[in-house]
Amino acid sequence: MGAAIARNLVKAGHEVRAWNRSPVAPETVAGMTLIDHPAKGFDAEVVFTMLSDDAAIREVIVSPALLQRARAGLIHVVTSTISVAFAKELEKLHEAAGVGYVSAPVLGRPNVAAAGELHILVGGKPDAVTIIEPLLAVLSKKVWKLGEIPAQANAAKIAVNMMIAMAIEAMAEGVVLTEGVGLERTRFFELILGTLFSGRAYESYSAQIAEGSFEPGFKRGSA
Missing domain, CATH: 3.40.50.720 (NAD(P)-binding Rossmann-like Domain)
Structure with a gap:
């Protein structure tokens, strides 16, 4: 970065x-x-x-x-x-x-x-x-x-990260529930993105969940 x-x-x-x-x-x-x-x-x-x-x-x-x-x-x-x-x-x-x-x-x-x-x-x-x-x-x-106030920007960034994590957790829980009765996750994501949960975070991370792609976008390192 x-x-x-x-x-x-x-x-x-x-x-x-x-x-x-x-x-x-x-x-x-x-x-x-x-x-x-x-x-x-x-x-x-x-x-x-x-x-x-x-x-x-x-x-x-x-x-x-x-x-x-x-x-x-x-x-x-x-x-x-x-x-x-x-x-x-x-x-x-x-x-x-x-x-x-x-x-x-x-x-x-x-x-x-x-x-x-x-x-x-x-x-x-x-x-x-x-x-x-x-x-x-x-x-x-x-x-x-x-x-x-500088900390206002930091609080906003932490809040955004928190909300992304909540969205990922919500989608993961939804997949566990719906796949438990045989509904494919791609069909479930088509449903949520086409109704109540459109938005960049849901679109991006649902695609990763559907593909089984869990490579992190940020890794703690030595930058």
Whole structure:
């Protein structure tokens, strides 16, 4: 996901420096300058981070005090899905360090990111959001400005993930019930999609359930 975002920024003509916690293939960072330490990424106008969770951000950014070493005027865009409590903590840490902070978790799989069609949920101070908006436009189908409090974007992302999980669970339970009396799942999904449950989440995940394709779209890793 992070690599796809970075490549789109390169395509748009931006100078991009990239760092990853694990080794990456040269073609992954084509057109970018690969740096050997994340602190060098904070010597910039804007830094995007796509780390897997709260603990990863704490390990890579907070504990080494990268915010205190950041270039003056830098804006940090956190695209990770993180907890509301940690988002609130990050807001305070950035404010104390004098670093701009925007929460911008994304909706979409890596292939959607590669196409520049992510939905980006944004929370942050208007002046910081305005500065990074041209960058977000390169990456997204739509930018959803959800408020001046960064945690508002994180709460919305968690709620969306929760609702997707609920939809998957509901379809799985429905399949167990209907297949128990011999109704094929494809017929059941045709019914629900054609009546009460049309929508992208139901369409996408019902197709995967019907095909028995359970490869996750997101894997916790070392981005």
